[in-house]
Amino acid sequence: MSPKPPQIPHWRHVYRGLLRESSYLPDPVARQYMSNYVRQSYRDYRPRVQTNSYTGPNGQFYVERRARKLLSILSRANEGYLKPLERVLMLSYGRLGRRRHALARPLFVPNSPEVPFRMILPYKLPRNWEPIPALSALIDSQAIRMGSRRDEMVGTPIIRKKPEPKGNIWNGYVSHRKVQIALRKWYDSIVKGILPPIPDQEWQTLYGLVTGTEPWELPKRRKRLAENTTNNALDAEFLVFGPEKGHTFGSYVRGRPHTITRKIMTPLWNRVLASTPRMRQDTETGKWKVSWGMPIVKAPSFRKMDSELAAAVSFFDCIDPKNGNMLQPQG
Structure with missing residues (x-):
């Protein structure tokens, strides 16, 4: 019995592709975060990785699909598709994911020694849980901001203040179960929609990219090796798929690629900045103050007119006072 042919290591190709596409990202924070995220993901999932993913358990298929999906997002982001590029920025700056x-x-977990790879936040409402003052200030500020600037934070779940269930119409009694259900829903909305602050150095970098x-x-891309092209018309691709079609717009249904420039990146950075808060604690009162990155809008420029010339020239000098017609310039 002849031995089985060696299997192709799928994971190695995907891993190299992820690291390569991460190094081409047009944002410095995104390049560093995505590279570290890919390495950490492969190390944490290493016990489940096998040489050939198709012979592994069912969970192996979903892990590989996640890796290939991330590779597709990074590739399209580097090609200039705006939605994948914005998603990569949101993931890198901690607005998603x-x-x-x-x-x-x-x-949520003060004085935690380290951040686990899975189950980072408690997915269930802890018993007798109350938000710390910093989290309470952030919740109130984000709730107010989402009400006034909802268009700048599209896709973020709505966060409201702590609910107070209404009592019944007889004696105003509120059952304990009703209170727990309201608190559980409120806690779930906070976990899904809270936008925490980022390190100060990254915020300064983001603000500098927006302001210029x-x-x-x-980053410069590596040149691809030239492919061996054959002039034979009866190749395998022609026999299987038939003659090549002309130019179509099928690949542009979900957007089109752009040449990545600073002009393209600035609105995306501006949108990330608008959903990134900064927090500082007042030394005197001990209260937390939250400020949000405001979009950078250039002030309109108006032409100035000489005051003496404006006094000498009337607005209606070019109009005939008898019939209201425009006078023809003389000379």
């Missing part, structure tokens, strides 16, 4: 939970963990004070340069 795992890093948002990691940044919010000190607010931070230097930026697009």
Whole structure:
């Protein structure tokens, strides 16, 4: 019996592709975060990885599908598709995904020694749980901001203040179960929608990229090797798929690629900045103050007119006072 042919290591190709696409991202924070995230993910899932994923358990299939999905998002982001590029920025700055939970963990689990890879935040409402003052200030500020600037925070679940269930119409009694259900729903909305602050250095980098004070340069891509093309018309692709079709717009149904420039990146950075808070504690009162990154809007420029010339020229000098017609310029 002849031995089985060696299997192709799928994971190695996907891993190299993820690291390669992470190094081409047009944001410095995204490049560093995505590279670390890929390495950490492969290390944590290493006991479940096998040489050939199709012979593994059912969970192996979903792990590989997640890796290939992330590779697709990174590839389309580097090609200039705006939605994948915005999603990568949101993931990198902790507005979505795992890093948002990691940044919010000190607010839910104070004095935690380390951040686990899974189950970062308690998914169930702890008994007798009350938010710490920093989290309470952030919840109130985010609830107010989402009410006034909802268009800048599209896709973020709505966060409201602590609910107070109404009592019945007879004696105003509120059952304990009703209170627990309201608190559980409120806690779930906080876990799903809270936007924690990022480290100060990353915020300064993001603000500098938006305002233009931070230097930026697009990473250079490595040149691909030339493919061996055959001039034979009866190749395998022609025999299987038939003649090649002409130019179609099928690949642009969900957006089109753009040439990544600073002009393209600035609105995306601006949107991330608008959903990124900063928190500081007042030394005198001990209260927490929350400020949000405001979009950078250039002030409109108006032309100035000489005051003496404006006094000498009347607005109606070019109009005939008898019939109201425009006078023709003379000379």
